[in-house]
Amino acid sequence: MPGERRRWLMLVVGMLAMTAGSTFQYGLAYLIPAYRDEGLTLEQTGLLVACPTVGVMLTLIAWGAAADRWGERVVLSTGLGIAGLIVLAARWAHDTATLALCLALAGAAGGAVLASGRLILGWFARHERALAMGLRQSAGPMGIALAAATLPALAAGGTGVPLLFLAALFLAAATAAFVFVRDPAAQASSAGSRAPEPPTISPYRAAGLWRIHAASALLIVPQFTITTFALVFLTDARGWTALAAGHLLAGAQVFGALSRLAAGYWSDRTGSRLRPMRIIAVVTGGAMLALAAAAATGSGTAVPLLLFLSVVAVSSNGLSFTAVAEYAGPAWAGRALGIQTTGQNVVTAATPPVVALAIGAASFAPAYAVVAAIPLIAAALVPVAGERAAVEAQTGQRGGVPDDQVTKPRR
Known part of the structure; x- marks a missing residue:
């Protein structure tokens, strides 16, 4: 083939x-x-x-x-x-x-x-x-x-x-x-010889991979706050019917999936995973603050902001997984992706009950305001400065896998 x-x-x-x-x-x-x-x-x-x-x-x-x-x-x-x-x-x-x-x-x-x-x-x-x-x-x-x-x-x-x-x-x-499925074999260099073997020492000796894991886990909080409580917010705080709210949020989920593709395209064009991820985190935090203010004042902008967050808050997921795989390198990518997904699942399980307690105790607006701080912390953790050097160190090549090579399958 x-x-x-x-x-x-x-x-x-x-x-x-x-x-x-x-x-x-x-x-x-x-x-x-x-x-x-x-x-x-x-x-x-x-x-x-x-x-x-x-x-x-x-x-x-x-x-x-x-x-x-x-x-x-x-x-x-x-x-x-x-x-x-x-x-x-x-x-x-x-x-x-x-x-x-x-x-x-x-x-x-x-x-x-x-x-x-x-x-x-x-x-x-x-x-x-x-x-x-x-x-x-x-x-x-x-x-x-x-x-x-x-x-x-x-x-x-x-x-x-x-x-x-x-x-x-x-x-x-x-x-x-x-x-x-055919697992990729080792890349050959442009001169026809095999590329340098990727290092097998643990990528977790440096802080970069840990910071990506932490930032990715924190970005789950606004994502699942919106996913879990958007329907409740629209019905309880805005007076929508459950059917109408469900239809609106189903459409937002489709655009949320498309936003992951858009973020991936943006990342490929700029040559960075973490810079777009940081920008998305900052935008998510700002939009959550705006949603908290709109919920507190009863502003009509609350619904558009909720839909905006339903799309943007989920868009960085593919970027974080790509960054983890590249930071870890071929020898560690599987374990690193397992750790990444474990952390995200732990936060996914914890977010709904904790946010529910906050909403029950203080209403939507204060809960949204507290959640808004979390993606801003994540943005500060994203290790943008060391991205290129870390990828080159793990692949043994400048810029990672060369763009002009097609991987051959392992027999």
């Missing part, structure tokens, strides 16, 4: 895998009514919805290390395949505890998707890598949209059919990974 087609096939398979993982991890919330119809309490269904995320957080770093050792073909096909078989078995779970265990184990296996991403580092040159990673990361919202569009309808006759659908999605992605 020609190199250009092969590269984009790697991306398509990665997007399919990410879509499958996201549909399962976040889609179970759309089965809550069906599970309640089967006799489960709201508390029990809440536990079931949380189980995949708990499983994911327990295995992300291990999957990343496995990807560094054996490559993404093995990791994706194995993890997704096991997840599909476990979800298939969950259809016959006879009690809540067994079902919860199956969902947690499936999340642990499916975590292979979130610890991957090394294919982008190896198959795409630096001038196009952020856009490619943005495309891959946009599959996350696509998975949520797929779950919203399919699972409630499939659950009309019970939860067995939706679980079968999720299992089939996992198994299809596992098959595609096994058949089509």
Whole structure:
């Protein structure tokens, strides 16, 4: 297969895998009514919805290390395949505890998707890598949209059919990974000799990678504050109907996915991941402050600001993942991406209950004002100054993987 087609096939398979993982991890919330119809309490269904995320957080770093050792073909096909078989078995779970265990184990296996991403580092040159990673990361919202569009309808006759659908999605992605994915081999230099081997010493001896992890985790807070409480704000504070608010926010989610592509394109054109990431963090903090002021005064600008944040606050995700992979280098990218995603998932789980307490105690405006400070702290942490030197140190080449080379597959 020609190199250009092969590269984009790697991306398509990665997007399919990410879509499958996201549909399962976040889609179970759309089965809550069906599970309640089967006799489960709201508390029990809440536990079931949380189980995949708990499983994911327990295995992300291990999957990343496995990807560094054996490559993404093995990791994706194995993890997704096991997840599909476990979800298939969950259809016959006879009690809540067994079902919860199956969902947690499936999340642990499916975590292979979130610890991957090394294919982008190896198959795409630096001038196009952020856009490619943005495309891959946009599959996350696509998975949520797929779950919203399919699972409630499939659950009309019970939860067995939706679980079968999720299992089939996992198994299809596992098959595609096994058949089509080829891990990149070491690059050759322009003179025909092999490029210098990337260093294998830990990139965590320097502060840069830790700062990217910290900044990325902090940027999750405004993102999930808006995602979780936008509907409540529109209905409780602005008097919208839930249906109208839901339609508006669904459209904003689509534009949020597109914003990741725009951020990736911007990053590739400027040759920097972290400078756009810092600008997005500053803009997010300023917009959160403006939203807090609008909420406090009852201004009509609150709704446009809310929509603006629904798009902008999610746009830096692909940039941070690309930066982590480049900072870590080929020998450490899997583990670094696992650590990155683990930190983000921990903050994702903690943000809704903490912000809910703040809103309950002090209303929306003060809570939004406090959240506004967090992306500004993240902006200060982003290590823009050392970006180019850090990437060159890990790749052994100036500017990373040369733009005029196409990676050859590892046989």
